[in-house]
Amino acid sequence: MSGSIQDTFFEECEELLEATDEGLTAIEGGDHNPEVVNAIFRAVHSIKGGAGAFGLDDLVAFAHRFETVFDEVRSNRLDLDEKLIQLLLRSSDHLSALVEVARDGGQIDEPHHDTLLAALDEYIPEEEEDLTFEPMGLGGPAPMMDLGGLGGVPAKPQEETYRIRFQPLKEMYGTGNEPFFLFQALKDLGDLTVKLDENELPGFDAMDMDEAYLAWDLVLITKEPRSVVEAVFEFVEGLCELSIAGDGDAEAEANALAALDAMFSAPPLPEASLEAAAAAEGEAPAAPFEAPVPAPVPEAKPAAAEEKASAPKAESGKQEQRGGPKPTLRVELERVDRLINAVGELIINHSMLAQQIANLNVSDTRDVETELEGFKNLARDIQEGVMAIRAQPVKPLFQRMARIVREASAATGKTCKLVTEGENTEVDKTVIERLSDPLTHILRNAVDHGIEKPEDRESAGKVRTGEIRLSASHRSGSVCIEIRDDGAGVNRPRVKQIAIEKGLIPENAELTDGEIDNLLFAPGFSTAKEISNLSGRGVGMDVVKNAVTGLGGRINISSAPGKGSTFTIILPLTLAVMDGMVVSVADQTMVVPITSIVETMRGSDDMINSLGADGTLLSIRGNFVPICDVAGALGLYRGSDQQAGVYLLVETETGQRCALAVDDIHDQRQVVIKSLDGVCGEIPGVAAATILGDGKIAMILDPESIIAASPTAAAFDTERRMSNAS
Amino acid sequence: MQAEVKQTDQEVKHAEHSEFVSFTVATQAFCLKITQIREIRRWSPVTILPHAPADVLGVMNLRGAVIPIYDLSARFGLQQTEASERNVVIVVSVHGKPVGLLAESVSEIISINPDDIQDTPPVDSRNTMEYIQGIISHDDTMVRIINLDAVISAPEQVMP
Numbered sequence: 001m002s003g004s005i006q007d008t009f010f011e012e013c014e015e016l017l018e019a020t021d022e023g024l025t026a027i028e029g030g031d032h033n034p035e036v037v038n039a040i041f042r043a044v045h046s047i048k049g050g051a052g053a054f055g056l057d058d059l060v061a062f063a064h065r066f067e068t069v070f071d072e073v074r075s076n077r078l079d080l081d082e083k084l085i086q087l088l089l090r091s092s093d094h095l096s097a098l099v100e101v102a103r104d105g106g107q108i109d110e111p112h113h114d115t116l117l118a119a120l121d122e123y124i125p126e127e128e129e130d131l132t133f134e135p136m137g138l139g140g141p142a143p144m145m146d147l148g149g150l151g152g153v154p155a156k157p158q159e160e161t162y163r164i165r166f167q168p169l170k171e172m173y174g175t176g177n178e179p180f181f182l183f184q185a186l187k188d189l190g191d192l193t194v195k196l197d198e199n200e201l202p203g204f205d206a207m208d209m210d211e212a213y214l215a216w217d218l219v220l221i222t223k224e225p226r227s228v229v230e231a232v233f234e235f236v237e238g239l240c241e242l243s244i245a246g247d248g249d250a251e252a253e254a255n256a257l258a259a260l261d262a263m264f265s266a267p268p269l270p271e272a273s274l275e276a277a278a279a280a281e282g283e284a285p286a287a288p289f290e291a292p293v294p295a296p297v298p299e300a301k302p303a304a305a306e307e308k309a310s311a312p313k314a315e316s317g318k319q320e321q322r323g324g325p326k327p328t329l330r331v332e333l334e335r336v337d338r339l340i341n342a343v344g345e346l347i348i349n350h351s352m353l354a355q356q357i358a359n360l361n362v363s364d365t366r367d368v369e370t371e372l373e374g375f376k377n378l379a380r381d382i383q384e385g386v387m388a389i390r391a392q393p394v395k396p397l398f399q400r401m402a403r404i405v406r407e408a409s410a411a412t413g414k415t416c417k418l419v420t421e422g423e424n425t426e427v428d429k430t431v432i433e434r435l436s437d438p439l440t441h442i443l444r445n446a447v448d449h450g451i452e453k454p455e456d457r458e459s460a461g462k463v464r465t466g467e468i469r470l471s472a473s474h475r476s477g478s479v480c481i482e483i484r485d486d487g488a489g490v491n492r493p494r495v496k497q498i499a500i501e502k503g504l505i506p507e508n509a510e511l512t513d514g515e516i517d518n519l520l521f522a523p524g525f526s527t528a529k530e531i532s533n534l535s536g537r538g539v540g541m542d543v544v545k546n547a548v549t550g551l552g553g554r555i556n557i558s559s560a561p562g563k564g565s566t567f568t569i570i571l572p573l574t575l576a577v578m579d580g581m582v583v584s585v586a587d588q589t590m591v592v593p594i595t596s597i598v599e600t601m602r603g604s605d606d607m608i609n610s611l612g613a614d615g616t617l618l619s620i621r622g623n624f625v626p627i628c629d630v631a632g633a634l635g636l637y638r639g640s641d642q643q644a645g646v647y648l649l650v651e652t653e654t655g656q657r658c659a660l661a662v663d664d665i666h667d668q669r670q671v672v673i674k675s676l677d678g679v680c681g682e683i684p685g686v687a688a689a690t691i692l693g694d695g696k697i698a699m700i701l702d703p704e705s706i707i708a709a710s711p712t713a714a715a716f717d718t719e720r721r722m723s724n725a726s
Numbered sequence: 727m728q729a730e731v732k733q734t735d736q737e738v739k740h741a742e743h744s745e746f747v748s749f750t751v752a753t754q755a756f757c758l759k760i761t762q763i764r765e766i767r768r769w770s771p772v773t774i775l776p777h778a779p780a781d782v783l784g785v786m787n788l789r790g791a792v793i794p795i796y797d798l799s800a801r802f803g804l805q806q807t808e809a810s811e812r813n814v815v816i817v818v819s820v821h822g823k824p825v826g827l828l829a830e831s832v833s834e835i836i837s838i839n840p841d842d843i844q845d846t847p848p849v850d851s852r853n854t855m856e857y858i859q860g861i862i863s864h865d866d867t868m869v870r871i872i873n874l875d876a877v878i879s880a881p882e883q884v885m886p
Contacts, residue, residue, distance in 0.1 A: 341790070344790070345790050348790070588773065588774055589773075634776035634777065635776055635777050636776060674791075674792045675792075676785075676792065679785060679792050679793065679823070680778065680782065680785075680794055683775060683776055683778075684776075684777060685776060685777075686776060689773070689792050691787050691790065691792075695787050696787065697772075697773040697786065697787050697792055698773065699773065699776070
């Protein structure tokens, strides 16, 4: 039981850490909005609170320091300079590390931990070294929320009366908040009178155990500014109906309203403001106060003052409107996956039904077909819905990558920043999970090998800070992820030399620039002179390539010397379904992904031209394209009565075109992808399998690797390149 | 009193017995522990895997799952089976994955006392030594117990 609660805590931690990262990134980008700082403060505080409940002392201690520094920042006692931001970023990384250690076990990096603690301590004033769990800011004026300067109320401490209407929603109790503790905290601020309003309490028979019926009217007389009073309720924000009306407020509002009145010469409004209206709502017979009525003020204040006074109002209105995040549901991934499988089966089942009906030889099937069409549409709706559940924005992944870049920069002594784009691009969850490792590797490589040392950059006439741009976008049915650095680019002579040293290519090999760049993906290739701490742990970019191809994607590199390199990863939107063309090859039914097909055509003899001993080219409107016989590439043999007469013109990632020769085209339909992982090893030319309408399995072809396996096409490619080179 | 003791003895002895399913592959008798078998199906044409070795017949749709089918006969180095409707596919679970094994026909369920299992005598065939866990004598015929983990090694690489 406690295990599952702890799991929930760690899950929440992840979200909170994400929120922290997000906020810090915003701050790093120059956004010093108090809301952002507050959001981070709340996130860190929640982590601390949860960690305290589970006795995770290291985490609590660190989160506390971290939080305290943030408290200093949000009370404007600390300036967010570059140095502090960097420290906060590193602290946030360390906080994630601590959470990981708490969850998965392992060792915390003690020296690092202590360094950070010491660095954070430098920003914390002496007296705040205690480890209390007061759920609020630690006193002191907080000018940004302070209304004290307005309406003639002096900023110096003065007794002030706040009338607070506090009505918890049932959600507040659900999160374990207790009104009692809030009142206790208020009492510490000054003289507090609490009055319970039980008017809404129904009779026992009508009472819903889970509903919240109680409300309280509080009168607080305190010297503390309004912000401190508000801070008490900070953690129940959105979980209760709250209005805080101070005497000073009423005056300020009255002034502002009077100014407004003077401007528009309208009769005075009975209610002073949104807040006052809310207070009036609670005006039960027992209510100890009346809604503040604006007292007419003779002189009209300048409009600026009015604006100032209404600004915080607008904000509180916004907060009320927000009323907590959209309701979400935590579901085990496995359940969603089961649903996806079931929907996949449903679609297969539909195809089977359709086929069975077609085989029935009934003359009039129109009615059935209409219904079947409806079935198909519904199945597709369900499928899209379920897929949408799995689709997630890449944002958290990208945020983690920012951390990787920071760590890598720190370890190599280089300065780089990560710029992300298209963070809201949604991708299947599995893709996101499995992208994490390859991206980490590419980014480390980019920092380690791509970006130059600051001095070198300067002498090359670039800014000292290297920039790595990580972007995601949807591109016609696939997801494109690009990692672009502005470093030195691929050192081609060196890459080639290493490839020769390692026996990856023959010594006299003539390679194009693109081919040399692609050597980086060759197994066992690593350019680091020494094995550095970061990349070059024996595994190279080939691991990255395998991971990407394992997801049904492709990776490409392009590089310009002195300007940087770009890695482009193209991934399918989902791993579960795709549109395919059903073809037959040597008696076998197969599926070719629609995305790779440019054009289909029925070939006649006069379109086929021989080239060399067994090379054949297809002429299409004056262009010659190599023909690749799918049967031959897959090692299948055609019977004498079978002949390849249909050509699928496909284009590979590198822009190479090829005509795949198949026997016939049957259909174009959405197919459910069944991985062949674990069923058999990698088969050249085959990407995966699917189940067709008749229950039979069909191979899903991978045109790229078929072309690579076909001697004709590959040979033609070489010839063309040689002719291009000469 | 005595009768009761005797009965428990019998029960203990019975519990030691394991049940095996015997079947023929290329006219030889083989068997597998019944707990290893998930189901037995009639042969239906499979989808050919390109570049697959001769003993991998292809893949089959087992209620939505893609499972590979091996020709046991070819696997044992005997002649390839000409699969027909009379043949059966024994679906077993190896390394946590379902796998189909083509056999000529299923014979019966036999109860074997572990003490009766003899070690495979050394013969000049490496495949046999690896794939056969032991042999037993049943109704005057020799039944070979298949070492499933050795026959179907962990997901393997199919080379072109």
